[in-house]
Amino acid sequence: MTDTSTRTEPGDWATDQEVRWCPGCGDYSILTAMRMLMPELEVDRENTVFISGIGCAARFPYYMNTYGMHGIHGRAPAIATGLAMARPDLDVWVIGGDGDMMSIGGNHLIHALRRNVNLNILLFNNMIYGLTKGQFSPTSEVGKVTKSSPMGSLDSPFNPMSVALGAEASFVARTHDMDRQHMMEMFRRAHDHKGASIVEVFQNCNVFNDGAWEGITKKGNRDSNLISLEHGKPIKFGADGELGVMIDNGTAKVVSVADVGESALLVHDEKKPDPSTAFMLSRLSRGPFEPTPIGVFRAVERIEYATSSTAQLAMAQNDKGAGDLSSLLRSRGTWQV
């Protein structure tokens, strides 16, 4: 039996492996969203690959009935780049946490993004190291008290969206683990985007950093603190849409719609070639205690890396003919003895 022409069910995408995340971990809802999305994408399991590094999130491939590789810490984007280049026919997903992607693997992440390799990168951000039992991560807030920072972390955190936009990623989005529909929509958009896509998922670590995102993701806080970005619409939020975002002197800021008038609000344009406005939006919030945008920050078309690489191969074959070993060995001149 092959998957071709057979419509799959979410259960077809599950493996026989016991899921070993802590009970209550936000990763479960992300896994469910992914398994539910897959049949809707109408893709084949054998043509789908999940690549991960190390960390709690990185166990994800074991739970998807596709091809998968659980790699080494931080290197998933690099492993996936090689796979996507060698096999442009595959759907390659990269799964990692904030330590994996922003710390030890930060270099690989930004380079995969700037090259625009056709990868769907999901960054599970829980602002803590989980698998090593609770040290501060590169997205933890300054002053975070952990076992390795008993007097508070001194490190200024990365904002993953700002980093991705700084690397000029062509698809940049954010979602959170409390909203399955939104997750599925962001994952679908990432999948459909040709090139490097990064989706930051606010994810709760209920053991080492419980409730870290509650200030914005809890039901009662969403109206006031989650700003849903929608392409072509003025950016508004609040229970009655009474709040909005405008650009003021090169900075995005939250305003009262009544004060500034609807026409002063920023109309979200995810296709804007220049990433500056998207960057301003990524800087809108300083942490999960004030209004924070989710949704697609940026979705622009840019030539995909493996496509260009394949084009060069075709061009070389066109110019020189298919590689012939005998001629190669004679290409620098020969003589007879």
Add this chain to the structure above:
Amino acid sequence: MTDTAPRELPLQELDEVIIRFAGDSGDGMQLTGDQFTSISAALGNDLATLPEFPAEIRAPQGTLAGVSAFQVRISDFAITTPGDAPTVLVVMNPAALKAQLKHLVQGGAIIINTDAFNERNLEKAGYESDPLEDGSLDGYRSYPVPMSQITRDAVAEHGVKPRDAERSKNFFALGLISWMYTRPVEPTMEFISSKFHGKELVIKANEAAFHAGYNFGETAELFESHYEIKPAELPKGEYTNINGNTALAWGCAAAGQLARLPVFLGSYPITPASDILHDLSELKHFGVRTFQAEDEIAAAASAVGAAFGGALSFTTTSGPGVALKGETMGLAVSLELPLVIIDIQRGGPSTGLPTKPEQADLMMAMYGRHSESPMPIVAPRSPADCFNAAIEACRIALRYRTPVMLLSDGYLATSSEPWLLPDIDSLPDIGVDFHTGFNGTNEDGEGIFLPYLRDSETLARPWAIPGTPDLMHRIGGIEKEDGTGNISYDPENHQKMIALRAAKIEAVDVPDVEIAGDPDADFCILGWGSTWGAIDAAVDRLQEAGKKVAHVHLSHLNPFPKNLEEVLTQFDKVICPEMNEGQLVNLVRAKYLLDIKPVNKMNGVPFTTAEIESAALQAMEAS
């Protein structure tokens, strides 16, 4: 050019000459040496080259640090080394003389660009008095030639600006040496036109400079004679001149064809390995995909990803890069995917001597990973042998689904020799089949795929690539259950997997080692890698002197050939020259409890034949 009638000079026949061109790194000495090599190759001489360049791209002009040299040995008999010491030295400035004179044999010839010997250049080279006049060159035959001036005069008529004119003086030197050794003019004219295609003025200037040098030799009444070196008696066939890095690159591309797999190279530029990346980047029409990664780790990691996808994967680097790739190699050992890691060894530790060779990464190749991570190791013995070594490394990687280390070095990388081109049809088929069907059943009798179910002969696991229906599976660095590949923390299973990974590598089918030289000798020289040429030449000399000596040279360092212990135990005494502090010696001693004697050299320069000959004589005499 001059219209003086050519003098009739006697033509002397030589069996060999070793010429070293030396100048400032901007003087084009590598180009000059390369071209002289090409002409000599076409004449049928046997030859070997030894380029030597500073690590800096352009060290301050005229200083010792900026001296670039190229040694070429041409002969009418078969040779295996570029020669211990040059018999002719061509120096373009005082720094080159100062840096290189020590290499020249006593009584050797020095051809000197006297125009460069001004006060400023002498000072930069650290000369307190002019060596051309203070007796420093007594004991040598020196030939002062105002190369810069004659070159300027020769190119002036073509409208070349004086400050550009001098750039052609390397072609003057090439012309002069071509005359001295009766090399034909035409090939160099063709070379100039093609090399400088589209730059008419440069072509004219270089042609004029070359002719000026050639004619100068004929007319200047400076030289007593000129020389001829007859073609060498080499096996019949078609030859090309090849250096080790190009041979490796071509070997990688060839392996792709022999395995019928697309080639993927993940690499990060590093001296002296970058040329493999350059050469493979030119082979896109072979379906070779090269990826210049953001760092050494990504280079290796991308190759692992491509191997998972079914490509024949390589990563190329030098010692410091191997250190960075260590964790990824551990992953490849655990994943049991084919991957070839090419290490062009250079002087270390740390940045060390980036342009100089060493063989000191053997222990790192063998043990330089966390935990028990066995990996086969192959090592080429000559520039041309790099082609075979690349194919052999791929054969092992594919057949056993394992990362393989290929240890070349900076000497093989840049040295060149004539290569009798192989018959393409005689190259081995190293293809393996991807796994496409179930290889087990579950409790309900349904077909399942077991990614770690091993082949009973090779212990290799099945290689099923993404895109294969039904065989979806997950692999990873966590210990896997034998057979299923599922995560397993079971102690018994881990013990078993450690043993299986070791047994698989230990059983790699390595050809038996052969004894060169005198198989009945009591004395043996054991070597590996690039010391082959010098050992081979030393063994020839020792045998000519009536000594009984054998030579055993390893192309496989892990596992060792099955007959190695038996072979080594038949000798009373074995010495092992290595460009390290005794790494092969330690491996052999540890494995076979044999008292091999180390002969070590780590000054960044390959062993000379004389050094090995003398070490052998000493060892033979010692009781």
